[in-house]
Amino acid sequence: MKLSDAKQQFISNWGAFGTHWGINKTMAQIHALLLISAKPITQDDIMEQLTISRGNVNMNIRDLIDWGLVDRVIIQGERKEYFTAEKDIWKVATQIIKERKKRELDPMMKLLTQLEQIDGDKKDPDVKQFISTVGGIRKFGNQADKMLDLIIRSDENWVLNNILKIFK
Numbered sequence: 264m265k266l267s268d269a270k271q272q273f274i275s276n277w278g279a280f281g282t283h284w285g286i287n288k289t290m291a292q293i294h295a296l297l298l299i300s301a302k303p304i305t306q307d308d309i310m311e312q313l314t315i316s317r318g319n320v321n322m323n324i325r326d327l328i329d330w331g332l333v334d335r336v337i338i339q340g341e342r343k344e345y346f347t348a349e350k351d352i353w354k355v356a357t358q359i360i361k362e363r364k365k366r367e368l369d370p371m372m373k374l375l376t377q378l379e380q381i382d383g384d385k386k387d388p389d390v391k392q393f394i395s396t397v398g399g400i401r402k403f404g405n406q407a408d409k410m411l412d413l414i415i416r417s418d419e420n421w422v423l424n425n426i427l428k429i430f431k
Contacts, residue, residue, distance in 0.1 A: 270299055274313070285363050286330070289315060290323040294332055297348035298355075303336040305343045331358045357415050364411050368404060375401040 264272075274295040281291020292313055297304065306320045313320075324346060327333035332355060336345040349355050378397045383390040 273299060284359050285366065286326070287323070289313075289319055290326055293320065293323050294327055294348055297327075297333055297346055298350065300347070303338065303345035303347040305345055307343070309346075330362050360411055361415055364408070364415075368408055368411070372401065372404050372408065375404060 274292050277295030277298070278288040278292035281294065282288055284291070286294075293309055296309060296312060306317060306324065309315070309320045309324075310317055324333060327348075328335065331349075333346055333348050336347050338345050349358070375397055379394055379401065381390065381393065385391065385394070
C-alpha cells in the first residue's frame with residue numbers, strides 16, 4: 264500500500280471512529296491528519312488535503328483545541344497559524360476520557376443526585392422503585408467516575424498491566 268493511500272485510509276477510519284468518542288467525523292478527520300503530519304500544518308493545508316471549507320476547518324480546529332487535542336504553533340517569520348496534534352496516543356486517550364467525563368458523566372451524576380431528592384411518600388412502591396433505580400444508576404456512575412479518574416491519573420504501563428491481569 265502506498266503511503267498516500269494508507270494516510271487516506273487512516274484519516275477516513277479515524278473520522279468514523281471519532282463519532283464513537285463524541286466528536287463529529289470532520290473534527291476526527293482533522294485530528295487524524297494532524298496526528299500523522301510530521302510538521303505543523305496550516306488551515307489552508309487542512310482545507311486542501313481534506314477538501315473541506317475554511318469555516319468547517321476553523322470551527323473544528325477550535326473544538327479540537329478546546330478538547331486539548333490540538334495546539335496552535337507559532338513559527339517565526341510566518342503570518343499564518345499552524346496546528347499540531349498531541350502525538351502520544353496515551354495522552355490523547357486520557358484527554359478524550361477527561362472531556363467525555365466532563366461533558367457527559369458529570370452532568371448525569373448531578374442530575375441523578377437531584378432526582379433522588381423527590382418529594383413523595385417513601386413507602387409508596389412507585390417512589391421506592393424510582394429512588395432505588397436512580398440510586399443504583401448513580402452508584403454505578405460513581406464507580407465509573409472513580410475508575411475513569413484512576414485511569415486519567417495513572418501511568419500507561421500500570422493500566423495495561425492491570426488490564427492484562429484481568430484477561431489471564
